[in-house]
Amino acid sequence: MITTEQQERVRGWFTGRLPEEWKVEPPEVTVDRDEITVILTIDDVDVADDASEAERDEARAGRVRAFREDTRERRIEVAREAERRYERKVSWGVKVGDYGEMFTHLAAPVMTRLRQPQRQVLDTLVDAGVARSRSEALAWCVRLVGQHEEDWLAELREAMSHVADVRTKGPAA
The missing domain is CATH 3.30.300 (GMP Synthetase; Chain A, domain 3)
Structure with a gap:
């Protein structure tokens, strides 16, 4: 972080x-x-x-x-x-x-393990022609979440930044 x-x-x-x-x-x-x-x-x-x-x-x-x-x-x-x-x-x-x-x-490449229901989501996007591969479908999903949840993600990033700042001031710093 x-x-x-x-x-x-x-x-x-x-x-x-x-x-x-x-x-x-x-x-x-x-x-x-x-x-x-x-x-x-x-x-x-x-x-x-x-x-x-x-x-x-x-x-x-x-x-x-x-x-x-x-x-x-x-x-x-x-x-x-x-x-x-x-x-x-x-x-x-x-x-x-x-x-x-x-x-x-x-x-940057990102590895993940998905269970069948999540793989089926990606396969549906591939089968529908929205994406050429599972990898591209996953990137598409991430972009979509980023577009629709930007306020929430910004708030989450700010909170994580505050946690990281506090950690740097801790006893092990």
């Missing part, structure tokens, strides 16, 4: 390390046991007031693509420093207006 202090330290390091021109807003930094995800907000595009939503979306996609290419070497440099410092992979994403794109992110 990542403590609030650990999360704050990583966020603080990135806030101090990233070039100012990359920070229209403070970066969103998320940490788990495998990965640090950094989502940057960059300047929105200048399009005509009467531009269609499609034109605006394509302009934002173009801005993200240009940012990705123009900052590649510096992002790699920052990521390598952070990976050595925090022993986790770094993934990058960018937001422009209401358009967002992840450049890289880790897909």
Whole structure:
């Protein structure tokens, strides 16, 4: 479990390390046991007031693509420093207006044992063509729970963070 202090330290390091021109807003930094995800907000595009939503979306996609290419070497440099410092992979994403794109992110394998009723749920999703495999069906289920239970999951994460903080202050600390 990542403590609030650990999360704050990583966020603080990135806030101090990233070039100012990359920070229209403070970066969103998320940490788990495998990965640090950094989502940057960059300047929105200048399009005509009467531009269609499609034109605006394509302009934002173009801005993200240009940012990705123009900052590649510096992002790699920052990521390598952070990976050595925090022993986790770094993934990058960018937001422009209401358009967002992840450049890289880790897909970590997760093993689990399921009883027949749970396997039948996954097999139904595979048989219906919703997923190509049990693994993909399980990932689909996790995304669905994440979408529909976000408030509850956020509250649970906050509570776990407080427990982790208390543990670090305990007698064995």
